Amino acid sequence: MTSKIVSSLFRLFFLFILFLFLFYPDKFQVTFQYPGFPQSDNWFIRLSKVAFWLLFIIEILRIFYYGVVKSKAKGLLANVVTITIPLVVTLIFLEIIFMYIPQSHEGVLSKASQIWWEKYWHPLNALGYHDKEIDSSSTKRNMLFIGDSFAAGHGLKTVDERFSNIVGSRLGKEYNVYNLGVSGADTRDEAKRLKEFPVKPDVIVLQYFPNDVEKVGREKGLSLSGTEPYADLKGPALTLVKRFYLPNFIYWQLPHASFSTFENFVQTAYTDTTVLNAHLRDMSEILAYRDSTGAKMYAVFIPFLFQAEKSAGYTRPVEDFLKKNGVTVVTLNKEIANIPEKDRVVGKNDGHGSPQLNAIIAEKLTHIIK
Template identity: 75%
Template sequence: MASKIVTSVVRIVFLVIFFLFLFYPDKLHIRFDYPDYPRSDNWFVRLAKLAFWFLLIIEILRIFYYGVVKAKAKGILANLVTITIPLIVTLIFLEIIFMYVPQSHEGVLSKASQIWWEKYWKPVNSLGYHDKEVEGNKTEKTTILVIGDSFAAGHGLEDVKDRFSNMLEEKFGHDKTQVYNLGVSGADTRDEAKRLQEFPVKPDVIVLQYFPNDIEKVAREKGVELSGAEPYADISGLSASIVRRFYLPNFIYWQLPHTGFSTFEKFVQTAYTDTTVLNAHLRDMSQMIAYRDSTKAKMYAVFVPFLFQLDKSAVYTKPVEDYLRKNGVTVVTLTDGIARIPEKERVVGKNDGHSSAPINKLIADRLYDVMKNR
């Protein structure tokens, strides 16, 4: 029996090396590189982790069997081991389960959100957009380009059919209209203008999805600081390492409140009332207007507010709305419609404040009603 325990211990030593390779690759100066890294959690890497945990369980139970059960060990140590081993195995099984539990999250901060991204962020076309492949200009069809950030891209929606751009194409008819979605998570107005200019298909219609944080990057450039804790800043040492690297503790961590919306709200308010920041932001917006003029496309702008701060959002973004209207852009507002939707139904999930399917339907309906008569 002693020899069997020794062989298990030897195998566990080799598993420790496997463990470091899988869970602490940075300590070994190793980097896993795969499509959409680090936003997506690779299925094959998780499969390797699954194999590690099962091998570890086998060796733990083997040592327990030969060292305690078959040896008929008694005493405090044997009793302690008898209690501890089932707890360890249970935790390992829970860790395995949460390796396959997806949950969308703003900023793809959690491990569950990386699983979500790998599972649901499809399709992705050859240009990198979360959309169908580009077919090119077809004269018999009206081409609509939807530009925006993660709200346009459909972050948090498990099916692109629930996204407003897809609903809009459905409403107008696939035989008459082609709608391309150029939404990218984290994009600001400057990025969006550049992507419009580089897109290979020229539009008949441009739809700009605008969110109050679109001013964030230019505000930072102009020295407006966003205070507040970074992710995982409230933990340190061993606990931080465990939470960052393992699925079960990471999932538990992100079910607890860690955000400071009031801090971000103050940042946005400062940005829109600072004329230096606002003027720079409007200059970026003018590039989009210039592109519209060069293509002779019609342009619409849909303003998605902070979904739980409707009135304040309208106040913040009013200068941008006024600028767009002044330049011939049809502005579509949503505040009254969103107010009729219960708060819990406005967002895609507990940890993700992006627009839910009902909000996307509202956007599609409003856009269609405005556009069909034009």
């Protein structure tokens, strides 16, 4: 029996080496190359981790069997091992299960959201947009939707639920509709992507969200504290939560960064003339591009979904600026107020617009365009 335990310990040593390369590759300058890296563990990486855990279970059960059960060991240590081994095996099986449970989240912060991203973030066209391929041979008019994660459809399981696609289906005989939404984009980035897009627009639809001023605010010296992911963790807890699926899932079910901190940042940014004027200069780049193409332009203002009236007050200077420059501004405060709060967003951990909200945006926008 001793030889069997020793052989299992020998195999556990090699499994430990595999563990280091699978779960701590960055510590050894090891990079896995696959589509989506480092956004998520792809299917093969997760399968390798499952194989590791199963082999690990086999070895510890083998040691338990020969070291405790077959040898009929007694005493405190044997009792502790008898209690601990089933608990460890249960936690490992839960870890394996949570490797395959998707859940959308703000950004792609959690491991569950990475799984969601890999499963649902399709199609991706040749330019990297969450959209169909470009049809440069079409003679239809072109409508370009530009914006951040709300425009891109973050949290929606299919692009058919996205407001740009709904508008496209209703105006399909007249327009080619393209979505240039990118998570985390701000106004400066949107202007750049519009200019680089190979199709010239007849209509531009800008989706605007109050955090579009964030990057400019940071550049001008405003600070936003307490919003970095995992900032409230240190030491072994940080490693455990960042690298393993079960503790990561549990961690992200709990509240972390305070929304009030971000709200104060946004309020300050829109009332600081230095920040606001720099932001409006970035917006002028989009207007200049519109003028160069002769396109008609609409701007859809999506407020903070649980503080619609308040955040609409913050962004009013941008609305007024766009209206003065011939942009048709579409606001949604009344429509959002008619939706129950839980139905406004895609999930409790993801504050992006729900399918119901996207349908309402599309209905109002289609009506205005027509």
